[in-house]
Amino acid sequence: MNEYENQTNLDKIEEFIDKTIIDFKDKYYKQSPVIKDKIDHITRVVDIAKNNWPDDQLVRIAAKIHDIGRFAQFELLGKFDDGKVLHHYLGEDFIARALYQGKIEDCEELDQLRAVMQFHGRTIFMPFKRGIPENARELVDIIGRIDGIENGCIGAIGYLIREAEEDSKSYRANNPDLDMKTISEDVFEFYKRGEKFDKMKYCKTYADYTLFAAILAITALKGKDRRISIRCNEKLSMFKNSKAI
Ligand SMILES: [Fe+2]
Numbered sequence: 001m002n003e004y005e006n007q008t009n010l011d012k013i014e015e016f017i018d019k020t021i022i023d024f025k026d027k028y029y030k031q032s033p034v035i036k037d038k039i040d041h042i043t044r045v046v047d048i049a050k051n052n053w054p055d056d057q058l059v060r061i062a063a064k065i066h067d068i069g070r071f072a073q074f075e076l077l078g079k080f081d082d083g084k085v086l087h088h089y090l091g092e093d094f095i096a097r098a099l100y101q102g103k104i105e106d107c108e109e110l111d112q113l114r115a116v117m118q119f120h121g122r123t124i125f126m127p128f129k130r131g132i133p134e135n136a137r138e139l140v141d142i143i144g145r146i147d148g149i150e151n152g153c154i155g156a157i158g159y160l161i162r163e164a165e166e167d168s169k170s171y172r173a174n175n176p177d178l179d180m181k182t183i184s185e186d187v188f189e190f191y192k193r194g195e196k197f198d199k200m201k202y203c204k205t206y207a208d209y210t211l212f213a214a215i216l217a218i219t220a221l222k223g224k225d226r227r228i229s230i231r232c233n234e235k236l237s238m239f240k241n242s243k244a245i
Contacts, residue, residue: 152216
């Protein structure tokens with residue numbers, strides 16, 4: 001295992017995040033299928049991180065912390081609606097309060113973890129991107145890629161239907177005149193090119209959102225992410241269809 005300069009602080013942060021996830025799980029896991037989906041997603045992202053970066057505690061903590069803002073988002077809105085409040089910022093807010101309350105201590109690695117919460121999967125699209133510390137770029141990239149593999153190839157298959165039924169993303173509420181089974185023109189153009197796009201900007205229907213997840217899956221199966229996907233399939237048996245790749 002790598003030894004970090006601020007090992008004690010890092011251990012304390014990991015302990016705090018573990019406790020946060022367990023507390024939230026105890027509170028909501030059984031009664032809320034959408035929370036169950038989200039916690040299962042985080043658990044799988046952590047498993048992929050541990051399997052591919054076995055000796056790296058910071059990658060493991062980053063995987064655990066990346067969606068921590070979803071918990072506050074659910075408690076505030078009752079759904080995961082980034083159109084109303086971004087979970088990226090809620091994650092930072094949660095950690096800032098933990099610092100004020102003395103539950104964790106500040107250290108350099110915390111800036112890297114903060115960048116992961118704010119930018120994972122969105123380095124191209126997020127505002128204020130000049131704020132990413134140079135030493136956090138690789139970590140942000142790793143978590144964004146693992147997150148994309150999990151969402152596109154594993155998680156989305158289970159939760160897309162439920163999110164559409166429950167209007168978790170508020171697409172139906174925000175676009176009452178649109179048929180949720182219709183694909184927007186821009187989204188279809190991105191799909192034809194196999195190009196990732198900003199879901200917060202372009203997704204207006206659940207059909208759009210399904211294509212967004214499909215592009216994540218396509219990206220996960222080519223280039224440098226292919227190796228990680230193969231390990232998810234072979235070592236972790238995460239793909240429902242073992243011949244998926
Ligand atoms: Fe995630």
